[in-house]
Amino acid sequence: MIDEITALSSQFKTSDQFSLPDYRDVIIAGMGGSGIAGMIFSEIYGEVPARNISGYHIPKSADEETVFIGISYSGNTEETISCFREAERAGCKTYAITSGGMLSKLCKNTLLIPGGLQPRSSVGYLLTPLIRTFCSDRISDLEESSEVAAALDRDHSLAQDIAGKIVEAASFPVVMGYPPFASIAYRWQTQFNENAKMMAFSLVFPELDHNAIVGLGGSMPLDDFFFMHFGGSDQKISKRIGYTIELSGISSMEIPQSGSTDLGKAIHFLHFGDYLSYFTGLARKVDPREVNIIEKLKYQLSQSSP
Amino acid sequence: MIDEITALSSQFKTSDQFSLPDYRDVIIAGMGGSGIAGMIFSEIYGEVPARNISGYHIPKSADEETVFIGISYSGNTEETISCFREAERAGCKTYAITSGGMLSKLCKNTLLIPGGLQPRSSVGYLLTPLIRTFCSDRISDLEESSEVAAALDRDHSLAQDIAGKIVEAASFPVVMGYPPFASIAYRWQTQFNENAKMMAFSLVFPELDHNAIVGLGGSMPLDDFFFMHFGGSDQKISKRIGYTIELSGISSMEIPQSGSTDLGKAIHFLHFGDYLSYFTGLARKVDPREVNIIEKLKYQLSQSSP
Numbered sequence: 001m002i003d004e005i006t007a008l009s010s011q012f013k014t015s016d017q018f019s020l021p022d023y024r025d026v027i028i029a030g031m032g033g034s035g036i037a038g039m040i041f042s043e044i045y046g047e048v049p050a051r052n053i054s055g056y057h058i059p060k061s062a063d064e065e066t067v068f069i070g071i072s073y074s075g076n077t078e079e080t081i082s083c084f085r086e087a088e089r090a091g092c093k094t095y096a097i098t099s100g101g102m103l104s105k106l107c108k109n110t111l112l113i114p115g116g117l118q119p120r121s122s123v124g125y126l127l128t129p130l131i132r133t134f135c136s137d138r139i140s141d142l143e144e145s146s147e148v149a150a151a152l153d154r155d156h157s158l159a160q161d162i163a164g165k166i167v168e169a170a171s172f173p174v175v176m177g178y179p180p181f182a183s184i185a186y187r188w189q190t191q192f193n194e195n196a197k198m199m200a201f202s203l204v205f206p207e208l209d210h211n212a213i214v215g216l217g218g219s220m221p222l223d224d225f226f227f228m229h230f231g232g233s234d235q236k237i238s239k240r241i242g243y244t245i246e247l248s249g250i251s252s253m254e255i256p257q258s259g260s261t262d263l264g265k266a267i268h269f270l271h272f273g274d275y276l277s278y279f280t281g282l283a284r285k286v287d288p289r290e291v292n293i294i295e296k297l298k299y300q301l302s303q304s305s306p
Numbered sequence: 307m308i309d310e311i312t313a314l315s316s317q318f319k320t321s322d323q324f325s326l327p328d329y330r331d332v333i334i335a336g337m338g339g340s341g342i343a344g345m346i347f348s349e350i351y352g353e354v355p356a357r358n359i360s361g362y363h364i365p366k367s368a369d370e371e372t373v374f375i376g377i378s379y380s381g382n383t384e385e386t387i388s389c390f391r392e393a394e395r396a397g398c399k400t401y402a403i404t405s406g407g408m409l410s411k412l413c414k415n416t417l418l419i420p421g422g423l424q425p426r427s428s429v430g431y432l433l434t435p436l437i438r439t440f441c442s443d444r445i446s447d448l449e450e451s452s453e454v455a456a457a458l459d460r461d462h463s464l465a466q467d468i469a470g471k472i473v474e475a476a477s478f479p480v481v482m483g484y485p486p487f488a489s490i491a492y493r494w495q496t497q498f499n500e501n502a503k504m505m506a507f508s509l510v511f512p513e514l515d516h517n518a519i520v521g522l523g524g525s526m527p528l529d530d531f532f533f534m535h536f537g538g539s540d541q542k543i544s545k546r547i548g549y550t551i552e553l554s555g556i557s558s559m560e561i562p563q564s565g566s567t568d569l570g571k572a573i574h575f576l577h578f579g580d581y582l583s584y585f586t587g588l589a590r591k592v593d594p595r596e597v598n599i600i601e602k603l604k605y606q607l608s609q610s611s612p
């Protein structure tokens with residue numbers, strides 16, 4: 001698994017992209033480790049009118065002026081294939097990013113990426129062609145992303161330290177992000193799930209100040225949770241984080257920021273979470289790579305289909 | 307608070323709406339109890355090309371062809387006012403739904419709704435004009451919503467029973483929804499926060515089967531959590547729910563569905579969660595209505611502004 005994690009920095013150096021016709025809007029469909037690429041892309045590059053789908057159905061507003069991009073690392077994700085078929089029926093311009101599988105056979109405009117990884121270890125491969133396709137003036141973002149990932153490959157001792165504290169506390173991680181890194185907080189949640197085999201949760205400022213803060217400051221003990229928040233925000237969010245922690249009385253560990261572009265910062269946080277969840281898994285004596293329960297579920301679902 | 311909860315069914319009977327010019331896309335901005343209305347609307351009425359914003363900034367793709375709707379019950383939510391100002395600068399066609407405040411002064415096209423409620427108790431007032439404006443052929447959805455809400459007002463004994471079990475178990479609710487009710491699962495999370503003063507979390511099928519299932523089935527005890535899932539799904543999701551529970555070994559309580567339209571079902575689940583979180587608060591001996599910590603935070607933020 002560690003070799004899959006350190007492979008991230010090189011993934012931003014790929015150069016494939018789609019050549020798109022005119023379009024009105026974009027739908028990006030994908031689940032889990034494949035879906036996160038589209039979420040990160042849409043959150044950071046708001047100049048692209050994109051919506052993300054994690055499920056079986058595309059929005060009914062999709063039509064001939066819609067670009068549909070199906071992302072499935074394996075190419076066999078049933079939800080994404082369902083969305084692809086709906087997009088074809090709606091007359092969308094359809095594209096796919098995958099390492100092969102059924103999706104590569106169904107979709108004429110398929111961008112093939114290297115196989116053999118866990119989907120969650122391919123986020124650079126999945127994200128890079130989106131940025132190259134839609135934001136060709138932002139290639140320097142990709143260069144910085146590669147650099148911040150490589151810097152963490154050289155030194156991830158802080159992530160290892162925090163992993164030890166999480167396991168010592170026997171608590172569930174609660175990750176608090178802020179825009180444009182809401183999708184990264186969610187990525188951490190899912191990496192704790194898959195790499196460390198534990199539940200985890202995510203919240204996002206300023207939204208959490210309208211509801212979750214009441215739960216945080218409530219009378220129920222929160223010893224079950226290990227709170228972390230992303231540092232380096234602008235003054236507005238920074239004040240909120242400070243006051244929220246003070247008023248609710250929780251203790252929260254700050255994760256330092258790195259990078260100068262939004263994508264660079266996002267990839268720094270993302271990769272920090274890769275290492276953190278990996279070392280948390282090791283400290284919990286589980287195999288970070290295996291996700292047998294997902295495979296078992298897929299098998300059961302395939303057996304029960306009519 | 308109980309009178310605010312029982313007021314929901316009448317809120318779907320209001321008849322105000324906007325008269326819109328042609329547009330390409332829609333942005334709906336709102337936080338917390340005000341933001342949820344836009345989330346529910348966008349998830350259920352996918353024929354409207356709408357995106358939701360919970361934060362200070364609108365997407366950079368917004369322009370003269372964009373309809374912007376700011377929703378703030380108080381009219382003084384700083385994030386939503388920030389989005390409104392950005393929308394004006396971007397040349398969007400701007401609209402507001404509010405009970406007054408700064409937003410009603412700033413926005414020429416304001417739809418005023420009755421004041422005096424907690425924002426989270428006004429979801430019918432906030433949702434109804436969206437449906438009347440964009441989906442005038444779906445007025446019967448509003449009629450059904452009013453009916454399912456009134457039915458729960460007459461009998462909410464199941465919600466009261468489950469509330470007792472949650473408090474007895476001294477556990478944190480984890481609500482598992484499925485599309486098009488992901489926003490309703492999130493609403494439950496926030497209602498437990500505000501009404502019961504406790505942390506709560508939400509997950510959504512099928513996405514959770516790509517990551518959270520590994521945490522659910524992991525080796526860490528899950529006694530801290532009280533799992534609930536929305537019932538009445540189609541066969542595909544229903545199988546997933548069954549297998550997920552079986553493989554992960556969790557126990558999850560099924561919340562029964564009611565209604566025939568997607569909106570009717572959504573409002574049934576939503577209102578069930580209103581009662582459930584209310585009775586959980588009472589059983590925990592807290593005042594469901596007060597959210598003093600949010601008011602304190604707003605005060606501190608206003609004092610520290612330059």
